[in-house]
Amino acid sequence: MTFTDKLKTNPTALWSGVVLIACALIALPFALAMAGTTWVRVTNLAILFTLLALGLNIVVGFAGLLDLGYIAFYGVGAYVYALLASPQFNLHLPFWVILPIGALAACVFGVLLGAPTLKLRGDYLAIVTLGFGEIVRIFFNNLSQPVNITNGPQGISRIDPFTIGSFSFSQNEVLLGLNFSGPIKYYYLLLLVLIAVIVINLRLEDSRIGRAWQAIREDEVAAQAMGINTTRIKLLAFAMGASFGGVAGGMFAAMQGFISPESFVLVESVMVLSMVVLGGMGNIWGVIVGALLLSFVPELLRHTVDPLQRSLFGRLIVEPEVVRMLLFGLALMLMMLFRPAGLWPSKVRQRELADE
């Protein structure tokens, strides 16, 4: 019996585990805050990237479509939020209005990209999506003349944080004797959103649409013969993945208060794709692990490599950023050579790779 089978047969163990994890998650930000608010911010970004990875997992893991420009949807969501809640156009709509608009905008972009290109074969689709991601970024970078929409490379700042009435997510408050800083408030919101997204993903996987995605991934010709409108179903995957990206982007803009095209470059798309691949494509839990790993390890490295170099060599030989990217690139190569199914692949994925 596998670990998860054992869990299913022992409800007491399962529920005790869940309660323990829940307590740990609720207490986590305060523990992190003791080491510095930066670590709460890092965790928040990690959760955001996990949301992105779960969104991309629908496209890459469920439907088997290669998307190398996913970060564009994140960017669309972020800029929509920034344009509707900042001094840029002096609009200050509430977040519960903007986030759905952002999701919709990203969804539209997803459909625009997918409609003509989903019939393309694997690596061609990858390159086209990459090109699309770059085009979107170039537009973000240049839509400052003649009408200043995105404020070009300088980006948009002083973005409104989430507010509900007088409760602002960026203000420090003291409740129940505990100090809730802005990042800590966002943490709980992000955690709730993450749980919702996980539930949505689990439900999608075990549904008529989820089975259709898997059928298309297995054998597109047979899927068509069974009456599956493969173009429409693939487009659905694209649109869903894009919407998740859009929502995450909106939250990013509000949390950080400032966005610029720099956050939406190709490397970020590669990063999100790596989280999905590393974790184990198609497996929701594996993808979460992959996302958390790829978000936290570089930060940990940054805080250890720097002092380590200084103590060993007396100075900084290699910048932490370079070390991070170098290890990332090597990790990608080594993963594909030795464990292409990812760290925690879905059983289906393991079978697929065992065949080939």
Add this chain to the structure above:
Amino acid sequence: MSILLDARDIGKRFGGVEALSAISLTIEHGEIYGLIGPNGAGKTTFFNVLTGVYRADSGGFSFDGAPLNVSAPHQVAVAGIARTFQNIRLFANMSALENVMVGRHVRTHAGIFGAILRGAGTRAEERAIHERARALLDYVGLAARGNEIAHSLPYGDQRRLEIARALATDPKLLALDEPAAGMNATETATLRQLLERIRTDGTTLLLIEHDMKLVMGLCDRIAVLDYGRKIAEGAPAAVRKDAAVIEAYLGGELA
């Protein structure tokens, strides 16, 4: 008996090769219709044109009284024609049950919102899909193998699974491409029983086959293709004596 499928003057070229040339045939409701001919005669090409994988260069189909306008392959299943493939095309890494459940896709409706919200309607539909899939596996004799992964099934079971999956689409016409290929005599006999049962239960069958014993015993009528042309059509007994057919299979007289 009424006509279910009417193929008129179907033509298909691939570059210089005329794979199908003015093929006309009719299949009646409730028949078992066989399509035979030497290798390369165009039988699978005909299937592919019928099911929308290729577009016919000339001619057209009527299905159940209406013209069959297929602009995308998936619409054929919607119209009521399901097929199996010459080289089995199962969803290899899904279980047998899941394969058949995918077959129910075309007759069910739950979409994204249904999947996410899981309202009462969606839950009921999912239960119905499960039950029907289990029933179909039982129908073809694979009830015990529902949770096994498709590619690990023995060859004969894989063929039967493909039939169950096709039946899940509630077809009016079931088109089978060499269903008995690679089967021994016992398996072929079991297959024959299954196919006759499918016909009795209301589905018309069109099959491509090379196993002459099966074809002659099972089919009500046969068409013979050779080099893209139909060279004979009729009851099995008549066709097997047709001179053109014999020549196609065995070659002409020695001079």
Add this chain to the structure above:
Amino acid sequence: MEIFLQQLINGLTLGSVYAVVALGYTMVYGIIQLINFAHGEVVMIGAMVAFSVIGWLAANTALPPLVIVLIGTLAAIPACVGVGYALEIFAYRRLRHAPRLAPLITAIGASIVLQQVAMMIWSRNPLGFPQIIPNTVYHLEGATITLVQIAIIVTSVLLMVGLTLVVYRTRLGVAMRATSQNAHIAGLMGVNVNQIIAATFMIGAALAAVAGVMVGSYYGIAHYTMGSLLGLKAFCAAVLGGIGNLAGAMLGGMLLGIVEALGAGYIGDFTNNVFGSNYQDVFAFLVLIGVLVFRPSGLLGERIGERA
């Protein structure tokens, strides 16, 4: 009219470089159906190595400029060939029969690694091209063409002719073409498939080295990030011409360069200055998307159907 001619000249120059780089992509794709994402980085390494050598020679010797550039190029070639060979041996060979995603990700990983290594060796600062080539300018109907531009176009043409001769007139070429048609059968016919594939990578890398010197001398600087965008555009050019097709890569490269240059030159006029030449990079991607949507086999490629 002057703008047109000038942009045409600029386009031809840039297009020649795209063509030479595109050849590397198309050869590798033709033979093992892999998009060698790291190819752009190989070009960058060629430029960096050459510039380092050229810079040192220019500062410390009195050799004529042509000789300096030649030595620089000759130093770059083995460096790039080594990198190309290493990529094939260490990164791609084991993944030859893996699903498409694996070599693609490996290639991306390799590209990242190469960039970072270049950054570590040469630092973030760009290397400049020393002022050793005379700034001779020729005038042509109101447009100007520099010596460097002429050199680039001529060198590219020579390289393309040379490669075509190798592929169509030598035993190596026959082996390469056979392997790209059907590697398995080629192996049965006595071709050492691994060697041929390695040779393909090495030839592409050698071309990349020269392309690196050309593009570096055209813009006057070499920088560790110069490879990625150039590589992407050259890949677009290869797809435009028909991936796997040598003539297609050359045609696609030239065309893309001209489209980019003319587009950048005229887009301001066409859109009333809403979009300016800063959108130049978009053209390559738009061309790519357009080609793949409307004519996926490219201009000179073959149409392949799928049997059920």
